[in-house]
Amino acid sequence: MSNNADTITCKYLAYRFSQKFIRLPLIHVYLKAELEVQTDALVDSGSTTTFIPYEIAESIDLLPEDRRDLPESGARAAAGEFKTYIVNLPVLQVIKGAHAFDTFRNISVQVPQSERVPLPYAILGRDHIFRHFDITFHENRKKVTFHRL
Numbered sequence: 001m002s003n004n005a006d007t008i009t010c011k012y013l014a015y016r017f018s019q020k021f022i023r024l025p026l027i028h029v030y031l032k033a034e035l036e037v038q039t040d041a042l043v044d045s046g047s048t049t050t051f052i053p054y055e056i057a058e059s060i061d062l063l064p065e066d067r068r069d070l071p072e073s074g075a076r077a078a079a080g081e082f083k084t085y086i087v088n089l090p091v092l093q094v095i096k097g098a099h100a101f102d103t104f105r106n107i108s109v110q111v112p113q114s115e116r117v118p119l120p121y122a123i124l125g126r127d128h129i130f131r132h133f134d135i136t137f138h139e140n141r142k143k144v145t146f147h148r149l
Contacts, residue, residue, distance in 0.1 A: 048127060
């Protein structure tokens with residue numbers, strides 16, 4: 001539970017991996033482009049950027065039909081290296097319960113160029129959320145705390 005509006009603590013969420021569930025610092029997020037979706041995102045201190053899985057980007061019409069003019073980049077993850085598009089996400093909200101505790105507008109995110117890249121959830125990297133909060137991972141208690149800067 002959070003003590004005040006400047007400190008928010010969230011439980012790790014269960015993620016199915018192979019035949020068992022593991023708990024990760026996943027939090028609920030709301031993403032909006034032309035369409036919208038609520039999904040989960042990994043809070044990842046090891047990622048320098050925020051990623052949106054290809055399938056989610058497609059489902060909210062984040063990627064334009066003609067992608068020739070989109071800036072490109074590359075990324076390296078546990079699954080290996082892959083090419084990405086750099087796109088502008090109009091709205092990303094970080095949610096606890098039924099309420100958003102922070103909103104990011106018009107942020108630059110990376111989207112894999114292929115649906116074959118195994119990115120099972122969005123990734124919140126150091127480029128945005130870590131600039132708004134000091135984040136503490138309580139690994140033994142399976143919680144993550146956000147302290148607003």
